[in-house]
Each structure stands twice: as C-alpha cells, then as structure tokens.
Amino acid sequence: MFAATPLNRRSDRNQSVAKAVFGLMTVVLVIPVLLIIGTLVVKGAPAISWEFLFTAPRNNMTAGGIFPALVGTIWLVVVALLASVPVGVAAALYLSEYAPDNLLTRAINLAIVNLAGVPSIVHALFGFGAFVLFFNMGQSILAASLTLAVMTLPVVIVATRESLQAVPHAFREACWNMGATRWQTIRKVVLPNSISGILTGVILEVSRTSGETAPIMFTGATAFLAFLPESVFDQTMAMSYHLYYIATQATADVPEELTYGVALVLIAIVLMMNAVSIAFRVYLRGLKKW
Amino acid sequence: MADEHHGDHGDHGPYAIETRGLNLWYGDFQALYDVDLEVKQGIITSMIGPSGCGKTTLLRTCNRIIERLGYVRTTGSVSILGHDVFADGVELVQVRKRIGMVFQRPNPLPISIRDNVLFGFRLHEARLRKVSAAEEDEILESSLRQVLLWDTVKDRLDKPATGLSLEEQQKLCIARLLPVKPEVLLMDEPCSALDPAGTEAVEELIWKLRGDYTILIVTHNMAQARRASDECVFMLLGRIIEHGRTDEVFLSPENSQTADYIEGRYG
Numbered sequence: 001m002f003a004a005t006p007l008n009r010r011s012d013r014n015q016s017v018a019k020a021v022f023g024l025m026t027v028v029l030v031i032p033v034l035l036i037i038g039t040l041v042v043k044g045a046p047a048i049s050w051e052f053l054f055t056a057p058r059n060n061m062t063a064g065g066i067f068p069a070l071v072g073t074i075w076l077v078v079v080a081l082l083a084s085v086p087v088g089v090a091a092a093l094y095l096s097e098y099a100p101d102n103l104l105t106r107a108i109n110l111a112i113v114n115l116a117g118v119p120s121i122v123h124a125l126f127g128f129g130a131f132v133l134f135f136n137m138g139q140s141i142l143a144a145s146l147t148l149a150v151m152t153l154p155v156v157i158v159a160t161r162e163s164l165q166a167v168p169h170a171f172r173e174a175c176w177n178m179g180a181t182r183w184q185t186i187r188k189v190v191l192p193n194s195i196s197g198i199l200t201g202v203i204l205e206v207s208r209t210s211g212e213t214a215p216i217m218f219t220g221a222t223a224f225l226a227f228l229p230e231s232v233f234d235q236t237m238a239m240s241y242h243l244y245y246i247a248t249q250a251t252a253d254v255p256e257e258l259t260y261g262v263a264l265v266l267i268a269i270v271l272m273m274n275a276v277s278i279a280f281r282v283y284l285r286g287l288k289k290w
Numbered sequence: 291m292a293d294e295h296h297g298d299h300g301d302h303g304p305y306a307i308e309t310r311g312l313n314l315w316y317g318d319f320q321a322l323y324d325v326d327l328e329v330k331q332g333i334i335t336s337m338i339g340p341s342g343c344g345k346t347t348l349l350r351t352c353n354r355i356i357e358r359l360g361y362v363r364t365t366g367s368v369s370i371l372g373h374d375v376f377a378d379g380v381e382l383v384q385v386r387k388r389i390g391m392v393f394q395r396p397n398p399l400p401i402s403i404r405d406n407v408l409f410g411f412r413l414h415e416a417r418l419r420k421v422s423a424a425e426e427d428e429i430l431e432s433s434l435r436q437v438l439l440w441d442t443v444k445d446r447l448d449k450p451a452t453g454l455s456l457e458e459q460q461k462l463c464i465a466r467l468l469p470v471k472p473e474v475l476l477m478d479e480p481c482s483a484l485d486p487a488g489t490e491a492v493e494e495l496i497w498k499l500r501g502d503y504t505i506l507i508v509t510h511n512m513a514q515a516r517r518a519s520d521e522c523v524f525m526l527l528g529r530i531i532e533h534g535r536t537d538e539v540f541l542s543p544e545n546s547q548t549a550d551y552i553e554g555r556y557g
Contacts (some may be wrong), residue, residue: 173355177386
C-alpha cells in the first residue's frame with residue numbers, strides 16, 4: 001500500500017541530483033578561500049615575526065618590516081570611520097525613520113545602491129579630483145580617508161537602515177501613542193535595539209576599508225616613507241598599497257616570503273575584523289529581549 | 291475638565307469623542323462616510339461590524355495616529371472633550387497624552403516592566419521637574435494596581451516586560467498609559483491575541499476602568515461587545531448604521547442590517 005510508485009522514484013532521483021549539484025557548488029565556493037588562506041599561511045608564515053611587524057622596510061623594501069604601513073592603515077581606517085559613520089548613520093536614520101515614501105526618497109535610495117556599485121578606481125579618480133585638487137588637501141591621509149569614506153558610505157547606510165528596520169514597528173507605534181516624538185522614539189527605543197546591527201556594519205566597513213588599494217593610490221598613499229605620519233595632512237604608507245607596490249612595482253627583487261607575509265598580515269586583519277564583527281553580533285543578539 | 295469624567299455622567303457636558311461629517315480617504319479609497327459619532331464620557335462604547343467596515347480607521351482617527359500613513363485625507367471634524375483635534379495649533383503630543391491607545395497585539399517595549407510603565411511619564415513629566423524615585427515607585431505601584439497586575443509582577447519589576455504572558459503584557463500596555471492621566475482609552479481588539487482566560491481577565495479590567503476613563507473599544511467578538519459595553523456602535527462599509535444602548539442594539543436593533551449581522555447572517 002505504501003510502496004513507492006515510479007513517479008515517487010523519479011522524484012527521489014531528481015531530488016538526489018539537485019542535492020548533489022548544490023553541494024558541489026558549495027564546495028567550489030569554499031575551495032578558493034581555503035587555497036588562498038592556505039597558500040598565504042604556508043608561504044607567508046616564515047616572514048612573520050615581531051621584527052617584521054614593528055620595523056620599517058629596509059634595503060629598497062627587500063628586507064625589514066611593515067610597521068609604517070600597519071600604522072598608516074590604522075590612520076586611514078580611523079579617519080575614514082570618523083567621516084563616514086556619522087554621515088552614514090544619520091542618513092540611514094533619516095531615510096528609515098523620517099523620510100516619506102516618495103519619489104525623492106526612492107531616488108536617494110537608488111543613488112545609494114549605485115554608489116555601492118561604482119568601481120573603486122572611479123572613486124579614486126573622484127577623490128583625487130575632489131579632495132586632493134579641488135579642496136586642496138594634497139595627497140594626504142585626509143584626502144585618502146575621505147575617498148575611502150565616500151566609497152564605504154553605502155555599506156554603513158545599508159547596514160544601518162537594515163538594522164533599524166529590523167526593530168519591530170509595534171515598538172515605534174507604542175512610543176508614538178504615548179506621545180513620544182520621532183526623535184524620542186529613536187533615542188529610547190529604535191537605536192538601543194539596532195545598535196548591534198549598526199556596529200556590525202561599521203566593523204565590516206573597517207575590514208573593507210583596510211583592504212582597498214585603488215582609492216588611496218592617488219590620494220594619499222605612498223610607496224615608502226621613512227617616518228610615521230604625524231597628522232592627517234601627511235602622506236602615509238598603507239598595507240594594501242605596500243603589498244601592491246612590492247608585488248608589482250618594486251625595482252629590486254623582493255623576497256617572495258616578504259610579499260606573502262604582507263598579504264598574510266593584511267588578510268589576518270580583515271578576517272580578525274570580520275570575526276570580531278560576528279562575535280559581537282552574536283553577543284548583542286543574546287542581549288536582545290524579544 | 292480635570293474631574294469631569296469621573297462617574298457616570300450620561301449625556302452631561304461635552305462628549306468624550308464627537309465626530310461631525312467625518313469622511314476619510316486612503317488615497318482614492320473612501321473608508322469613512324459622513325460619520326457622526328457621539329461617545330459619552332465615562333462609559334464603555336464598543337464598535338462592531340464586519341472586517342473592513344472602518345472601525346479601526348475611525349478609532350485611529352480619534353488620536354490622529356492614522357496620519358502616520360501619509361496618504362490619508364480627512365474632512366469633517368473630530369472633537370475630544372469638546373476640543374477639535376484638527377484645529378490649528380493642536381500639538382499631537384498633547385492629543386496622544388490625553389488619548390491612550392491599546393493595540394490588538396500587546397506591544398510592550400523591550401525594556402523592564404518598571405521602565406515600560408514609567409516610559410510615558412518620564413517622557414512628559416520627568417523633563418519638566420525633578421521626579422524622586424519614591425514618586426516613581428508610587429506611580430508604578432498605583433498604575434500596576436489599577437490594572438490588577440501588581441501582585442503578579444511586584445517581585446520582578448526589573449525583568450524584561452517581554453517575558454510576561456500575553457494577558458499580562460496587554461495589562462501592562464494599559465498600565466503604561468495611566469501615569470500620563472489620559473481621559474480617553476482607545477482599544478483596538480485588545481483581546482483578540484489572548485486565550486479565553488486572558489480575554490476574561492482583560493475584559494474584567496476594562497470594566498473596572500469604566501467610570502475613570504472613557505473607553506472606546508473595537509471588537510470582532512459579539513459576545514464581548516454585548517457583555518462588556520454600555521453602548522454599542524454598528525458600522526458597515528464606512529458608515530455608522532446604528533448606535534444605542536448595548537442591550538437595545540442586541541435585543542431589538544432598529545436596523546435590519548444590524549440584526550442580520552448580530553444574528554450572524556454575514557460577518
């Protein structure tokens with residue numbers, strides 16, 4: 001009575017095929033990640049040492065460490081965050097909590113999506129034209145960071161808006177009906193319940209910012225600097241640009257181990273940031289009360 | 291006007307809610323047609339009618355929360371305790387303070403029970419003057435006592451309100467309206483998310499608040515309207531068909547459509 005009919009068997013077969021195909025695709029997805037990280041660890045690990053991390057490059061960058069680049073990347077990321085987080089969070093708050101759903105709002109949303117799709121080299125040229133030349137900042141951390149900020153703004157806006165919209169509408173209604181203004185509602189209910197998502201977006205922005213090369217190439221990064229930057233008006237070395245330079249531009253032969261070492265440190269920073277972001281999100285989600 | 295709403299005033303003084311020729315459109319769709327409603331102070335008025343007849347729309351027009359939707363247009367007037375809420379210079383925050391609203395689904399904020407009850411109070415009072423902790427505790431206790439919740443929650447006031455049962459949450463949602471001293475309570479199917487025991491408990495509470503507050507309650511539950519309201523309004527397709535004392539509406543409706551609805555011929 002319950003025996004399989006031919007139709008059942010055919011369905012079962014199709015189902016097995018589907019499962020196999022999707023599983024295979026998943027494996028294909030993971031392979032490059034494992035290969036990249038594996039290669040970097042195997043070839044780059046020997047280069048990693050305290051000296052590598054905390055000294056400047058020597059001998060036309062064929063020896064020594066990456067300290068100025070590491071410090072430069074931190075400068076770039078921090079200044080970029082200072083510029084983009086306030087703007088991005090405020091814009092997302094406006095779009096999510098205040099803006100009426102009209103043509104203008106939709107146009108702005110479209111602009112944000114498009115901003116996210118602009119190639120980074122175009123951002124670089126924009127940054128060069130706008131910040132370096134027009135605003136006369138010269139090639140500096142400030143110009144480079146602002147370029148990075150413009151580029152990562154959509155990340156912050158989208159992440160913030162999504163976490164704002166994840167706050168149940170019923171909470172807002174409850175507040176409004178007790179006579180709270182929109183701002184009181186945002187401050188007392190919406191923000192406390194969306195802060196985890198916003199911070200996650202910020203951390204993701206950090207990882208994206210620290211890895212970008214093109215936007216800083218013309219706007220503030222330099223191949224070699226004997227001293228550490230002292231203000232936002234200085235040029236700086238940066239991890240990503242340093243890697244690009246020693247891998248493709250250096251005149252002298254840079255030991256392979258050194259190149260992989262730089263790449264390993266860079267990817268470690270990015271992965272660590274992502275891990276922090278995930279851990280943070282899990283932690284904050286545990287605190288959520290609904 | 292402070293104490294006018296205490297006790298059963300019948301039809302003395304201004305109506306708690308009075309609409310005149312109220313029409314409302316959502317975009318091109320007209321949801322309310324020439325609604326003239328008079329809700330007397332200090333009693334419970336229920337609104338019944340099939341889904342989509344405009345009960346909730348009418349309810350939400352009273353405190354102008356409906357405007358949040360943005361594409362709503364109204365003509366006519368709505369007066370609360372004799373004051374036109376559409377008049378120039380009306381501050382919505384003041385309107386909302388005077389008119390509390392309870393929703394279908396309990397919506398306590400994801401903060402402690404204490405903070406929920408004191409939320410509105412802190413928003414309005416605590417910004418004008420220094421409020422002592424003792425005063426807050428007093429308000430907290432009296433509000434929770436009024437909704438018959440104090441004994442259940444007094445030992446876990448600092449626990450999240452979302453951990454309460456639905457019935458307790460709904461009572462809490464009523465309790466948090468009280469510290470800002472509203473005069474009118476609007477309830478949009480306050481029991482529809484609750485089980486029978488919870489429904490009974492909340493109905494009992496609503497009946498207890500009668501007299502101190504004017505209560506306008508939307509319900510789908512005919513039995514609830516019948517046992518827990520003084521007056522009953524029957525709406526159909528955006529119009530008020532009948533409005534009278536609940537027992538009369540149910541026993542001898544004047545309009546045949548009311549009779550049909552009450553007898554369950556459509557719904």
